[in-house]
Every structure is written in structure tokens, then in C-alpha cells.
Amino acid sequence: MGGIPGAREELDRLGRALRTKLVELIDDLTPGSDLRLLFLDEPGVVDWHEPLRYQYWTSSFSGERPAHASAADIASRAAALLGSAGWEAATSQEDAGGRNRSVVTGRRDGCSIEIRVGDHGSLVYFGGRTPAMALYETEEFPWPEPARTAATVTPGYVLCYECDGLGWCPGCEGRGWVRDEARGRKNCSACHRDRVCLICRGAAQLAISELSPYQRGYYPELG
Ligand SMILES: [Zn+2]
Ligand SMILES: [Zn+2]
Numbered sequence: 001m002g003g004i005p006g007a008r009e010e011l012d013r014l015g016r017a018l019r020t021k022l023v024e025l026i027d028d029l030t031p032g033s034d035l036r037l038l039f040l041d042e043p044g045v046v047d048w049h050e051p052l053r054y055q056y057w058t059s060s061f062s063g064e065r066p067a068h069a070s071a072a073d074i075a076s077r078a079a080a081l082l083g084s085a086g087w088e089a090a091t092s093q094e095d096a097g098g099r100n101r102s103v104v105t106g107r108r109d110g111c112s113i114e115i116r117v118g119d120h121g122s123l124v125y126f127g128g129r130t131p132a133m134a135l136y137e138t139e140e141f142p143w144p145e146p147a148r149t150a151a152t153v154t155p156g157y158v159l160c161y162e163c164d165g166l167g168w169c170p171g172c173e174g175r176g177w178v179r180d181e182a183r184g185r186k187n188c189s190a191c192h193r194d195r196v197c198l199i200c201r202g203a204a205q206l207a208i209s210e211l212s213p214y215q216r217g218y219y220p221e222l223g
Contacts, residue, residue, distance in 0.1 A: 002137040004051075011043055014130040015056035018111045022058070022128050025081055025115065029074055030063025030124050037061060038126075046132050048184030050139060053132035061126040071119040075102040078115045082106035087113070144174050147204035157207055160200035161218035167204035169197055 019040045026033050038061050047053035065074050075091055082089040087106035094101050094116075101118035110131035117124045147167030148159055159165040168174025171190030180186040187193050196202035206215070208222065216222055 004135060004137060007133055007135045011054060011056070011130060011133050011135065014109060014111055015040060015043065017109070018056060018113070018128050018130055021082075021085065021087070021106075021111075021113060022061070022126055024085075025078060025113070026061065026063055026126055028081060029069075029078060029115070030065055033061075033063035040128070043130070043135075048180075050184070051134040051136055052184075054135050055130050055132040057127075057129035059127040062123045063126070064122050065117065065124050067122075071102055071117045074117045074124055075104050075115070078104040078117075079106075082113065141173065141175060144168050147202070153205050156209070157205040158211075158219055158222070160197060160204050160206055161215065162199035163197035163204060165204045167197060167200065167202045169195055 019038070022038065022040070023035060026035065026038070038058060040056050040058050043054040043056045045052050046055045046057070065071075069077075079089040079091050082104070087108040089104060089106045091102060091104050094103050096116075096118060099118055099120045101116055104115040104117075106113040111129065113126070113128040115124060115126055144166065146165040148154075148165040150159065150165075153159055153165070160167075163170045166174075169176075169188060169191035172178050172188035172195070174195050176188055176191065176193040176195045177185040178188050188195075191198060197204070200206055208219075211219070211222075
């Protein structure tokens with residue numbers, strides 16, 4: 001898998017900048033929050049079309065706002081903190097289950113941060129993501145080498161009729177997934193991610209003495 005030069009370094013740099021800004025906001029807006037719960041340590045795949053796109057993101061961190069700070073206070077403070085650090089900040093309102101909530105969004109270098117706060121609860125929600133970046137060149141998946149061929153089949157056995165000696169699931173060529181137009185990849189419906197051929201379980205060959213009458217039908221040469 002060929003890495004794209006500099007891409008991982010750039011994504012890591014953006015991930016660190018995002019984390020630094022989020023920590024600053026959390027410390028300021030919801031002091032005393034447990035920052036160990038802020039998970040932003042590894043980029044994950046967010047788009048499975050080739051080339052795969054990776055992103056650092058978090059959407060689940062919440063902290064408690066101080067009793068003296070209203071939701072409006074938090075929203076305007078968040079916008080000010082973002083704006084003063086060069087983030088393009090915007091505030092909007094959203095409906096959260098019939099209740100109004102402020103959403104403060106900050107954008108910089110393709111990164112985005114969202115802070116949600118409403119008067120009906122004391123929790124402030126923090127989310128953030130870097131841009132989604134390709135880290136590797138489009139991967140080629142060559143057809144795997146067969147585990148058995150006519151030349152290497154064990155005496156007393158025949159090549160598996162399902163995979164023809166491949167050993168791997170012939171539906172996905174042993175990857176466990178197949179390409180999908182909408183989502184990029186989807187689980188292989190033939191092997192359900194087992195990856196090996198369902199008939200021979202990876203052995204690539206079947207003992208002639210154990211073939212069922214139905215299976216023998218695949219091998220007319222056995223008579
Ligand atoms: Zn097989
Ligand atoms: Zn499969």
C-alpha cells in the first residue's frame with residue numbers, strides 16, 4: 001500500500017491542532033471536565049471509496065457548564081474563543097427534541113468544531129473533525145494465489161468445486177468485502193467476512209470419499 005508523501009504528517013498536524021483547540025474550549029467552557037474521555041488519538045476511515053479517506057473526529061464529548069453561566073453565555077463565549085484564535089465562527093439554533101439549542105460552529109484549515117448548548121440541561125456537547133484525507137494511493141487487489149492446483153492436489157482429493165482450489169471465498173477473493181457504489185465497500189454476502197471458501201473452509205480440496213452424491217455431480221470424471 002503506497003503512502004501519499006506528507007499526507008499522514010499533515011493529517012496528524014491538523015488532528016493535533018484540533019485537539020489543542022478542543023481542550024482549550026472544554027477547559028474554558030466546562031472547567032473540571034475529564035479530558036481523558038476526549039478520544040482523538042487515531043484517524044479513522046470515513047469514506048470507503050478508493051482511495052480511502054481518513055479523518056480525526058469526535059462527537060461524543062460533553063462537559064457540565066458552571067451554574068452561573070447561561071446557555072447564551074456559553075454560546076457567545078465559545079464564538080469569541082474561536083474567533084480570537086482565527087477560527088471562522090458562526091452561531092445558529094437547532095431543534096433538539098422540541099427544545100431550542102444553540103450551535104456554535106468554528107472552521108479553520110478544513111477542520112470544524114461544533115459546540116451545542118441549551119438552557120434545558122447543564123451539558124455542553126463538543127464535537128470536532130479534521131478534513132477527510134487520502135493517506136494511501138488507490139489499492140490494487142490482485143487475485144490471490146490458489147492454495148491448490150491440479151498439480152498440487154493431494155491424491156484421493158479433488159479441487160473444491162466452489163472455489164476451484166482458491167481456498168479463499170471466491171465472492172470476495174478472500175478480502176471479506178466487496179466494492180459498493182454507494183458506500184465504497186460492503187461486507188461479502190457469500191462468506192459474511194469469514195474470508196475463506198464456505199465449502200472447503202480454506203482447504204481448497206475435498207476428500208473424494210467424503211463427497212455427498214450432490215457434490216459428486218460436480219465431478220463427472222469420478223463416474
Ligand atoms: Zn473451496
Ligand atoms: Zn467472501
